[in-house]
């Protein structure tokens with residue numbers, strides 16, 4: 472029997488080789504944190520959306536080992552449909568091995584409306600139609616009269632005040648026409664999928680634009696394994712589409728790119744030249760000196776950590792708003808030891824007011840503040856100023872005095888091949904200090920990057936005392952390293968003069 476699910480179908484529509492590799496070569500799959508995060512966010516949003524139309528019955532059932540009991544779910548779905556229930560959530564269907572679950576089915580006359588819940592803020596993704604097209608095809612095969620198909624997405628203009636207002640948090644978009652058009656082509660694609668999945672021969676599909684659309688493919692390393700390293704896909708500042716076009720024209724390596732006559736940007740050319748070992752580190756001392764002259768002691772090195780949740784957790788916040796929950800601040804005075812200050816909120820309450828108050832206490836007005844890629848810090852400070860008008864003059868003054876430590880690197884005043892074309896602090900730092908374990912993010916425990924911090928902070932609320940203490944220490948250590956790294960970058964720039 473041929474078994475296929477909605478996610479396999481969407482994979483197949485992105486590239487037939489994806490479900491084939493998942494079945495025949497699962498060991499070459501590369502873990503994808505973004506995909507996992509999408510999945511978790513999707514579950515949380517889906518659970519909440521069940522209440523969108525009032526009372527409902529939910530079909531989800533688990534076996535004693537914690538796995539989904541699909542047999543029971545299908546049986547319950549049949550029962551609830553036969554009973555004519557008004558709203559059925561997570562209804563499960565199987566048409567000769569074609570499986571799908573529907574987030575919400577809502578009775579509409581002699582049929583049902585399908586509501587597919589997405590954790591995104593936009594309904595305009597072609598993959599959503601692929602998804603609903605497959606669903607309506609399977610439902611049709613199971614004898615369900617689908618009247619309407621709607622996408623339920625988050626409305627990012629909704630600002631939470633008190634209890635969540637589901638009717639304003641969610642936006643419903645009718646996509647019936649497009650979903651039915653997709654339904655009409657599903658049988659043909661499924662016929663092809665059956666052939667591909669039954670064959671032990673790997674589909675001969677080469678790398679192309681589909682590898683990054685709609686999602687970055689988890690088999691990309693496998694499919695590009697025969698390309699040289701670095702390859703055309705490591706070139707800085709080119710779109711994925713452009714890289715694919717170069718590959719298709721025969722450009723595989725950096726050397727090929729150089730010899731191809733392709734118009735490449737200055738930064739990209741420098742990346743290639745350094746990678747090919749044509750130069751030592753490039754140090755433009757004159758411009759570095761000019762940049763450093765714009766900075767005056769005492770220097771305040773600032774970095775925020777934020778959370779960005781689909782469901783706004785606090786009053787006054789929107790879906791996916793970047794909410795600052797933590798900062799680290801190193802203060803460097805002339806001829807004095809560096810000082811460190813920090814703030815870490817609690818997920819149980821909105822940390823923004825306390826954070827803003829501490830920030831204005833820690834950073835005087837009119838001093839020189841340094842951030843790395845300052846648009847992020849400036850954006851958060853301006854949002855805090857909007858939220859707390861009484862602190863706005865001070866906060867905006869801090870914002871106005873932020874200099875960007877990424878500038879000397881982004882502008883090409885310093886470059887070395889070890890940076891691999893990237894200017895992020897996680898690339899610049901090891902290039903400047905290749906043998907300093909105290910500056911190595913890999914040596915941190917539990918939190919090694921902003922995404923891990925973002926994921927960990929909301930989970931503090933559910934932790935026991937000891938576990939929470941450890942997690943808070945890991946968050947503080949990570950953020951501290953971010954600003955300490957900035958101090959070290961600053962010192963390295965000074966040492967070039």
Ligand code: SF4
Pocket residue numbers: 485486487488489492676677678679681682683688689690691692694
């Ligand atoms: S990397 Fe590209 S070619 Fe390979 S399976 Fe993924 S989408 Fe298909």
